[in-house]
Amino acid sequence: MSEVVKLQLIGLVVVGIGVLILLLIRAQFARVIGFVAIVLGLFALVALSVPQMASLPPVEEKFDIATVKTPTDMATIGQKIFFSKGQCALCHTIGPSESARCPDLKGIGAKLSREFIFESLTQPQAYIYLDYRHEGAPKEYPARMPYINKNPIGLSRNEILSVIAFLQQMSGEPISVNPSELEVPGQAPAAPVKAAESGPVAVAQAH
Amino acid sequence: MGYQCGWIQSLLRTVRGSGRTFWGLLMAAGLLSLPALAFGADVAPAAATEYRDIPYVGSRNTIWVVAQLHLLLAGFVLGVPIFAWLCEVVAWKTGEKRYDKLAKEFTKLLTSAYATTALFGGILLFLLISFYPKLMNYLTDIFFPSFIVYCLLFLVETMTLYLYWYGWDAMQEGGKKTFHIFLGFLLNFFAFFIMIVPNSWATFQASPVVLAEGSDIARAWAATWNPTWWPVNIHRLIANVVLGGYICGAYAGIRYLSARNTEERDHYDWMGYVGNFIGVFGLLPLPFAGYWLMREIYQYNQQMGITLMGGFLSWLFILQAMLIGVLFLGSNYYFWLGITYRIPGSEMKYRKPMLSMLIILLLCLGVWMTPHSLVASLEEARKMGGTHHPLLGVFGVMSAKMTVANLMILVTFMSFIMYWRAGKQETATWAKVARSIMGGVLVLAAIAVIVLGVWGYFVPAIIRINYFSTSQVLIVLFVMLTITPLTALLLKSAKTTTEMVWGKMPPRAGYALVLNAVMVVLLMTLMGYARSSSRVHWHVYGVLRDSSQYAFSPALGYAAAFMAMNTFLFCMIVAFIFWVATMGDKAKASHS
Numbered sequence: 136m137s138e139v140v141k142l143q144l145i146g147l148v149v150v151g152i153g154v155l156i157l158l159l160i161r162a163q164f165a166r167v168i169g170f171v172a173i174v175l176g177l178f179a180l181v182a183l184s185v186p187q188m189a190s191l192p193p194v195e196e197k198f199d200i201a202t203v204k205t206p207t208d209m210a211t212i213g214q215k216i217f218f219s220k221g222q223c224a225l226c227h228t229i230g231p232s233e234s235a236r237c238p239d240l241k242g243i244g245a246k247l248s249r250e251f252i253f254e255s256l257t258q259p260q261a262y263i264y265l266d267y268r269h270e271g272a273p274k275e276y277p278a279r280m281p282y283i284n285k286n287p288i289g290l291s292r293n294e295i296l297s298v299i300a301f302l303q304q305m306s307g308e309p310i311s312v313n314p315s316e317l318e319v320p321g322q323a324p325a326a327p328v329k330a331a332e333s334g335p336v337a338v339a340q341a342h
Numbered sequence: 343m344g345y346q347c348g349w350i351q352s353l354l355r356t357v358r359g360s361g362r363t364f365w366g367l368l369m370a371a372g373l374l375s376l377p378a379l380a381f382g383a384d385v386a387p388a389a390a391t392e393y394r395d396i397p398y399v400g401s402r403n404t405i406w407v408v409a410q411l412h413l414l415l416a417g418f419v420l421g422v423p424i425f426a427w428l429c430e431v432v433a434w435k436t437g438e439k440r441y442d443k444l445a446k447e448f449t450k451l452l453t454s455a456y457a458t459t460a461l462f463g464g465i466l467l468f469l470l471i472s473f474y475p476k477l478m479n480y481l482t483d484i485f486f487p488s489f490i491v492y493c494l495l496f497l498v499e500t501m502t503l504y505l506y507w508y509g510w511d512a513m514q515e516g517g518k519k520t521f522h523i524f525l526g527f528l529l530n531f532f533a534f535f536i537m538i539v540p541n542s543w544a545t546f547q548a549s550p551v552v553l554a555e556g557s558d559i560a561r562a563w564a565a566t567w568n569p570t571w572w573p574v575n576i577h578r579l580i581a582n583v584v585l586g587g588y589i590c591g592a593y594a595g596i597r598y599l600s601a602r603n604t605e606e607r608d609h610y611d612w613m614g615y616v617g618n619f620i621g622v623f624g625l626l627p628l629p630f631a632g633y634w635l636m637r638e639i640y641q642y643n644q645q646m647g648i649t650l651m652g653g654f655l656s657w658l659f660i661l662q663a664m665l666i667g668v669l670f671l672g673s674n675y676y677f678w679l680g681i682t683y684r685i686p687g688s689e690m691k692y693r694k695p696m697l698s699m700l701i702i703l704l705l706c707l708g709v710w711m712t713p714h715s716l717v718a719s720l721e722e723a724r725k726m727g728g729t730h731h732p733l734l735g736v737f738g739v740m741s742a743k744m745t746v747a748n749l750m751i752l753v754t755f756m757s758f759i760m761y762w763r764a765g766k767q768e769t770a771t772w773a774k775v776a777r778s779i780m781g782g783v784l785v786l787a788a789i790a791v792i793v794l795g796v797w798g799y800f801v802p803a804i805i806r807i808n809y810f811s812t813s814q815v816l817i818v819l820f821v822m823l824t825i826t827p828l829t830a831l832l833l834k835s836a837k838t839t840t841e842m843v844w845g846k847m848p849p850r851a852g853y854a855l856v857l858n859a860v861m862v863v864l865l866m867t868l869m870g871y872a873r874s875s876s877r878v879h880w881h882v883y884g885v886l887r888d889s890s891q892y893a894f895s896p897a898l899g900y901a902a903a904f905m906a907m908n909t910f911l912f913c914m915i916v917a918f919i920f921w922v923a924t925m926g927d928k929a930k931a932s933h934s
Contacts, residue, residue: 138900139899142899142900142903145903146903149906163596163599163600164596164600164917166599167596167599167853167856170853170856170857171856171860171910171913172910174857174860175860175864175906175909175910176906178661178665178864178902178905178906179899179902179903179905179906181661181664181902182661182898182899182901182902182903182905183898183899183902185657185660185661185898185899186657187897187898187899187900188654188657188897188898189654189894189895189896189897190649190653190654190655190875190878190879190894190895191879191894192878192879192888192893192894193879222645225645225648225649225652225653226644226645226648237644279644281643281644281645285884286884286885287643287645287878287880287883287884288645
């Protein structure tokens with residue numbers, strides 16, 4: 136018997152006790168307790184009837200450098216990070232959606248260079264690009280892009296490179312990120328990805 | 343060692359002489375164990391304990407129950423003084439002694455309620471220190487100065503409460519009464535700060551501001567003034583007024599149901615009316631404060647906002663809509679019962695408007711409760727063309743929900759105005775013009791709210807959030823701030839055609855009052871879970887990660903079981919406090 140079923144049974148019993156009190160007992164205070172029991176039992180039953188989703192901490196994608204042989208391996212890890220620890224899918228869609236709070240990322244790997252994507256993830260306010268949409272006028276979104284390399288998301292450099300690999304693969308582009316760029320624990324870090332040259336804060340619009 | 347044993351023998355002799363052998367042995371055992379500390383010093387220090395647990399129940403569940411009960415009791419002891427003081431001021435200004443009696447009746451609860459709240463606060467503190475030492479060390483390091491302030495506030499609040507309660511009868515006339523009113527103000531003033539200081543600790547966990555450098559006070563101040571502190575302060579202040587009002591209403595409802603004579607029925611019927619009035623008075627602006635809080639959360643961190651409104655907590659807001667909807671229905675229903683039973687002859691006059699209001703409220707509730715996406719099988723989703731229903735899907739978005747929430751507030755406000763005007767005939771020469779203006783303002787406001795709501799579908803989200811939703815809120819506030827004073831002016835010179843009759847309400851009115859109070863308490867437990875879960879797997883969001891086995895938020899059904907249990911326990915504790923506080927009165931009444 137699942138936990139939900141057990142709780143539903145308890146809820147039904149509480150409602151049943153409340154009904155019995157109202158039917159059998161004349162003392163006013165006890166009747167009020169019976170009424171409250173019915174209300175609380177019904178509330179719990181309604182809450183148990185909606186989708187039951189727990190929020191689990193994100194699964195850490197372990198980077199066993201030895202097993203990452205090809206850019207495709209990186210893209211596979213990047214896809215998992217995109218939908219879990221990276222929380223990208225919380226705001227972004229892959230495909231157009233009018234209700235999206237953030238830009239649609241379909242084809243983003245073909246549209247932007249890897250350096251630009253890296254900068255967008257690590258210095259999101261450096262260069263705000265409004266023309267993300269595939270059609271229509273440039274759109275300003277209500278959401279603000281967080282620093283992906285800092286807490287609460289806090290992706291490592293290896294994880295960010297893997298997400299870039301996934302974005303490029305998903306856009307049908309050749310993956311320009313290579314497993315040789317991954318940092319091996321205990322070794323000197325690889326050369327940083329060159330950031331797009333821009334002023335500290337700029338806004339670009341396509342006309 | 344010999345020197346130590348000499349002390350022990352002397353100690354044992356001393357305590358034996360006074361007949362306290364047990365305590366002497368206990369102290370001796372403590373002293374004998376002192377050398378063990380020296381052995382311990384040679385051992386390499388163990389890693390600091392981060393978490394402790396208790397079997398079967400679990401540390402998180404224990405904290406959940408105790409913290410929730412403490413918070414609900416705190417809301418009660420902060421809400422009741424506001425309620426009591428308002429009643430005392432009304433009595434002072436109007437000379438109506440029954441308001442003073444009501445204020446005193448509720449202040450009497452405060453001493454026992456205050457002690458119970460502090461008791462749960464103490465238990466909570468010990469449990470937090472025991473179960474979450476890492477988190478408590480971190481918070482103490484940041485908030486140490488405000489801990490001291492908090493203790494001082496408790497001292498002055500307790501002294502003020504003693505003066506306010508024990509000085510009630512002695513300070514009834516002239517300047518003394520004015521001073522007593524001032525004491526009531528002070529009581530609420532200190533209580534407000536007692537509320538906002540711990541609010542800073544809780545809001546810091548959700549939206550931390552951490553200074554790497556600076557003095558203790560500078561770091562504590564920066565952490566205190568975090569982005570969600572003031573929205574939560576205002577939201578809780580209003581919510582406490584609502585809780586105080588509805589708890590008063592529920593108490594009156596229960597006493598009304600068990601009243602043995604006409605005098606009691608009249609008194610508790612009137613008390614229920616006052617409680618419901620103050621509850622509704624606070625309820626109307628509460629959604630605006632909630633909206634402000636959500637805006638600040640989104641501005642602080644989009645992910646947290648989306649986790650709340652669009653992520654795994656999104657179904658929670660359907661439950662919230664249900665609870666608020668029932669609360670609105672319950673409050674309006676009580677008003678309508680009042681019009682029907684307390685003002686003879688009004689039933690026929692107001693039957694149609696009441697029916698219209700009921701239909702509007704139910705329709706609005708239906709829209710508010712429409713989920714954004716439906717639980718559907720793959721086949722059903724294919725038929726619908728997605729998880730959004732082709733027709734009902736349009737009601738699941740924020741534009742629709744904001745619109746109906748504002749309409750429900752407008753309807754409830756009009757119920758209140760209708761009740762206020764029932765049984766009176768306006769005699770002012772400008773009455774007709776005033777009525778036309780009020781009707782015009784109401785109709786135009788409702789149309790504007792709906793137009794903005796529909797228009798909201800066709801503009802970018804940022805325009806809707808920043809301009810349209812804010813305008814809807816301002817329009818509804820404008821209606822309240824226009825019609826309330828206009829009605830007050832109109833009724834100042836009005837002739838009472840039908841005197842209000844107390845004690846004639848049917849028993850279901852008492853149950854409606856109890857239902858409203860339960861809804862408010864459930865809402866507080868529900869939103870407490872939302873606030874805590876929005877931090878996901880962080881003790882302090884983005885700063886201090888929860889690495890315990892409980893670093894997850896349970897599903898809504900499991901959480902709802904806890905909410906229901908906590909609500910029931912709180913109701914029982916409050917009932918006990920009422921019973922204890924009124925025991926003496928009942929004994930006096932039976933003797934006389």
